[in-house]
Amino acid sequence: MKLRASDSDEYIISATYSNPDKELPRIPKILDGKVTFLRMDLSNPGSIQEVFSTIFRDYSRLDILVNNAAAGFYGPLQDMKVEAIEQTYQINLVGPALVLHHALKLMTFSGEKRKDPATVITVSSTAGAVGLPMMDVYSSAKFGLEGLTAALAGYMGELANVRCRVIEPGFTQTKFAERGDFPDVISSILQEFFNNFKATLDKGLSKGQTPQEVAEMINDDRG
Numbered sequence: 001m002k003l004r005a006s007d008s009d010e011y012i013i014s015a016t017y018s019n020p021d022k023e024l025p026r027i028p029k030i031l032d033g034k035v036t037f038l039r040m041d042l043s044n045p046g047s048i049q050e051v052f053s054t055i056f057r058d059y060s061r062l063d064i065l066v067n068n069a070a071a072g073f074y075g076p077l078q079d080m081k082v083e084a085i086e087q088t089y090q091i092n093l094v095g096p097a098l099v100l101h102h103a104l105k106l107m108t109f110s111g112e113k114r115k116d117p118a119t120v121i122t123v124s125s126t127a128g129a130v131g132l133p134m135m136d137v138y139s140s141a142k143f144g145l146e147g148l149t150a151a152l153a154g155y156m157g158e159l160a161n162v163r164c165r166v167i168e169p170g171f172t173q174t175k176f177a178e179r180g181d182f183p184d185v186i187s188s189i190l191q192e193f194f195n196n197f198k199a200t201l202d203k204g205l206s207k208g209q210t211p212q213e214v215a216e217m218i219n220d221d222r223g
Contacts, residue, residue, distance in 0.1 A: 049098075076186065076190050093144045097145070118162045
């Protein structure tokens, strides 16, 4: 999650991370003491539950969730390793679904419709709106996450005063592709198409929107 310094004056913020060696050193010093950072492993259901148990213990409420996590495993389905397929769904769909599961329980723990609204913002991708060739499994995971959020939006707003929304960023200037994983071998019939896809992906990520612009989209949508 991209944090603005001013947010810490408006909200009590709990932010999660997965890799302390890489992520914690990048946290702005101005947020020291104002934000609680909790480690979460989306591939571990117990880790997800522990984060929300900590939030409930410390604050007894949750008003805004930014459900933002992804791992890139790209390539034609037939050439992906089974482990990569499973991990793609775990990080991009199953883990975020469990985050929603625990977050909604905390947002509605009183058992009554909230007087003040809560907001869930699911960060998806344009790959969750249009099936993108060579992003077969990743795209289908994002479709699933958007479908889940849309289903929740059909009743959580009316019955619990919890608004469920989706944003779909396009290419963003991050090292997402560098941290991704591609098949070791591409079927010969698909090689040229894959090479063109990889070139387009690299170009798009280098010239796309900035993370700050995505953060502002989230900020505008949180209600």
